[in-house]
Amino acid sequence: MTAPAAPAAPDQPAPEPAGPVLSASGLHVTFAGRGGRAARAVDGVDLEIRPGEIVALVGESGCGKSTLARALLGLVRPTSGQVAYHGRPLDYRSRELKRFRERAQLVLQDPSGSLNPRHTVYDAVAEGRRIHNGATPDEQERVAEALSRAGLRPPERFLLRYPHELSGGQRQRVVIAGALILDPEVIVADEPVASLDASVRGEILRLLMRLRDDFGLAALVVTHDLGLAWNIADRIAVMYLGRVVETGTVEEVLSAPRHPYTRALLSVLPEAGQEPQVLAGEPPDPTRIPGGCRFHARCPVLASGRAEAAGVAERCRTEDPGPLPAGGAADAACHWARAQAAGG
Amino acid sequence: MTAPPAAGATADAAPAPRAGGRRPGLPPTVRYLGGRVLTALVSLLAVMVTSFFLFRVLPGDPVTALTQGRAVTVEQLEAMRRDFGLDQPLPQQFLDYCLGMLTLDFGTSYQYRVPVSDLILERLGPTLLLAGTGTLIAAVLGLVLGTRAGWRRGSVMDRVDTGVALTLWSVPSFWLGLLLIVLLASGAGLFPTSGMSTPGVTGPLNVALDVAHHMVLPVATMVAVVYAQYMMIMRSSLVDEAGADYLTTARAKGLRDALVLRRHAVPNALLPTVTLIFLNLGRVVSGVILIETVFAWPGLGSLFYSGLRVPDLPIVQALFVVFAGSVILMNLLADLVYPLLDPRVRT
Ligand SMILES: Nc1ncnc2c1ncn2[C@@H]1O[C@H](COP(=O)(O)OP(=O)(O)OP(=O)(O)O)[C@@H](O)[C@H]1O
Ligand SMILES: [Mg+2]
Numbered sequence: 001m002t003a004p005a006a007p008a009a010p011d012q013p014a015p016e017p018a019g020p021v022l023s024a025s026g027l028h029v030t031f032a033g034r035g036g037r038a039a040r041a042v043d044g045v046d047l048e049i050r051p052g053e054i055v056a057l058v059g060e061s062g063c064g065k066s067t068l069a070r071a072l073l074g075l076v077r078p079t080s081g082q083v084a085y086h087g088r089p090l091d092y093r094s095r096e097l098k099r100f101r102e103r104a105q106l107v108l109q110d111p112s113g114s115l116n117p118r119h120t121v122y123d124a125v126a127e128g129r130r131i132h133n134g135a136t137p138d139e140q141e142r143v144a145e146a147l148s149r150a151g152l153r154p155p156e157r158f159l160l161r162y163p164h165e166l167s168g169g170q171r172q173r174v175v176i177a178g179a180l181i182l183d184p185e186v187i188v189a190d191e192p193v194a195s196l197d198a199s200v201r202g203e204i205l206r207l208l209m210r211l212r213d214d215f216g217l218a219a220l221v222v223t224h225d226l227g228l229a230w231n232i233a234d235r236i237a238v239m240y241l242g243r244v245v246e247t248g249t250v251e252e253v254l255s256a257p258r259h260p261y262t263r264a265l266l267s268v269l270p271e272a273g274q275e276p277q278v279l280a281g282e283p284p285d286p287t288r289i290p291g292g293c294r295f296h297a298r299c300p301v302l303a304s305g306r307a308e309a310a311g312v313a314e315r316c317r318t319e320d321p322g323p324l325p326a327g328g329a330a331d332a333a334c335h336w337a338r339a340q341a342a343g344g
Numbered sequence: 345m346t347a348p349p350a351a352g353a354t355a356d357a358a359p360a361p362r363a364g365g366r367r368p369g370l371p372p373t374v375r376y377l378g379g380r381v382l383t384a385l386v387s388l389l390a391v392m393v394t395s396f397f398l399f400r401v402l403p404g405d406p407v408t409a410l411t412q413g414r415a416v417t418v419e420q421l422e423a424m425r426r427d428f429g430l431d432q433p434l435p436q437q438f439l440d441y442c443l444g445m446l447t448l449d450f451g452t453s454y455q456y457r458v459p460v461s462d463l464i465l466e467r468l469g470p471t472l473l474l475a476g477t478g479t480l481i482a483a484v485l486g487l488v489l490g491t492r493a494g495w496r497r498g499s500v501m502d503r504v505d506t507g508v509a510l511t512l513w514s515v516p517s518f519w520l521g522l523l524l525i526v527l528l529a530s531g532a533g534l535f536p537t538s539g540m541s542t543p544g545v546t547g548p549l550n551v552a553l554d555v556a557h558h559m560v561l562p563v564a565t566m567v568a569v570v571y572a573q574y575m576m577i578m579r580s581s582l583v584d585e586a587g588a589d590y591l592t593t594a595r596a597k598g599l600r601d602a603l604v605l606r607r608h609a610v611p612n613a614l615l616p617t618v619t620l621i622f623l624n625l626g627r628v629v630s631g632v633i634l635i636e637t638v639f640a641w642p643g644l645g646s647l648f649y650s651g652l653r654v655p656d657l658p659i660v661q662a663l664f665v666v667f668a669g670s671v672i673l674m675n676l677l678a679d680l681v682y683p684l685l686d687p688r689v690r691t
Contacts, residue, residue: 073596094600101598113589116608117688128597164688175593182597 020048021186021218026081037287041067043242046326052216056229059239065222069188102132105179109191111171115163122159128182150177169200186218205232238262241284241294248330258332260301292317310339384676391668395661409654451658460658471643475632478566486574494582513572521565521638535561538640562639577620581613622678629667
């Protein structure tokens, strides 16, 4: 399965090359850390989310996934670089931002925390619509419709409940209904199922996929679970220490990973059928991003001498492979992988 | 709590009606309320017992104090002692005291020679007026400033507001009161220095204005010393709330920051604050005693002070129970109000 650079499906009568709904270019987010040390949580990311596409953002804890997700929604202002919505740079003035926020919605990890404990399901779901349309006579109808689209049926039974009266899975559906009521083009979901029971996870994920298939919803799903990414995503971006180090379609990245970091992540999956590769070295710290390739100190390929054999070891230690372009093609920010590809 | 439905196919179904998991017998609300009321009653009993012994270990003998500077015979002293019931053995005195308390008969004041309950009723109004006005202003001021400071934690405004509040809070109220008297009353003559009214003023409007004029300094002193605690409580509970995910969700939906604060953060932060405000009303009581004394405000506080100097046991015992009782009552109210505000406890 070799995906062409253009994302258009082959059996469609040449649709317009759909531009990305949401994109980041050269995005940096730096937090002023304690003791004057700045944390470069997002350190040069290019990323595109196209209509009707689910992009998975994976990587270990602290690599900047949530920060990137928040920056994409204008919740965190980038230090440099930009976020663009349909190609237009995000405008951070409140009126413009509000208009953008009608079209892009957020779903957070812990549904208990992301629902106001004192608001009923009805209030929680209706809120987005009230913000953008005011109180309309069809409000109750719309709330009920959003709840059923999120799989809470019959909706009437949930309207007056409080979050603490619902199960975790139901709460997350309420959060999703609150996003759906605005008919968004894109949803950014930050570990949407990480706090849920395994049995409920599948249902929430299927819901996201159905929303993509039925309504052309685009989504960025943050996760550190590669299996989950494999199941629901069309494309995947692997993040390490503030950078996307490998991207491509799910098949490309997960069945033929190029970056040693992606390989290490995959090797610990039970399905991998190989020796799990535990990464050596200190856990990454965004206040001290190493020079050269940011992964080199922990890179098993460099440690085992294979990089030396390929003649790139010196570059690994001194030369930053640079950010990956957002385009569609599978790519990895790795000197060794590039040397392998070039050398055949 | 409703049990979450089992996973799998039933996850889509509405939760089962809230029937299961409830023990037979009294409904939980009644059990909750009953428990709280019972606790309050037990505390009140403990306060009554404490009050009796507390003031008997104070130095000073009422009879000697009341007859100071007068020539009295030993027989007269004995008669007074008998009159007050102080000749009885301690257990007998305690028994009489308890019976009196339980029938709301607080005895007769040693110095004023009138029933203590009459004195209390007469002085209650001025105290409620002063303490009520002061607490209300302090609470509103504290909540507003605390909200402002907590929402912009670490900002210059937060630091200034917090610094001013804590400075005032750490100042003794009698000192601040005297300072205000010296600056604004004695010196500039802007406000009366003592009492609650000017003799000879007539007409309802004039009386009201006169009382208000007398209230300015005591209320200002009380507010200045007390508002910091409301402010700090509100500030910290807002800071706790400020990182909550539901605020991020609301913001991401496009809600303006001011509305995120008003609709989401403040109502949730008020919840713990209301309880703590009720719990902190105990400090109001002690504050009022000092302030009434400084400004010679004819309320329960200055009555307590005048009783303490003798010691006029019936007065101080009764007032101690009244003061402690009002704190207990406030705590009880806090417990009762909380479930009304929080759906999670309401169940
Ligand atoms: N508001 C902030 N101020 C300072 N540092 C921050 C802030 N938010 C995040 N960081 C830092 O930025 C880095 C990236 O954080 P982020 O939450 O984006 O990681 P993540 O990939 O989402 O991790 P996880 O999987 O644990 O959620 C972390 O080192 C974190 O400490
Ligand atoms: Mg995260």
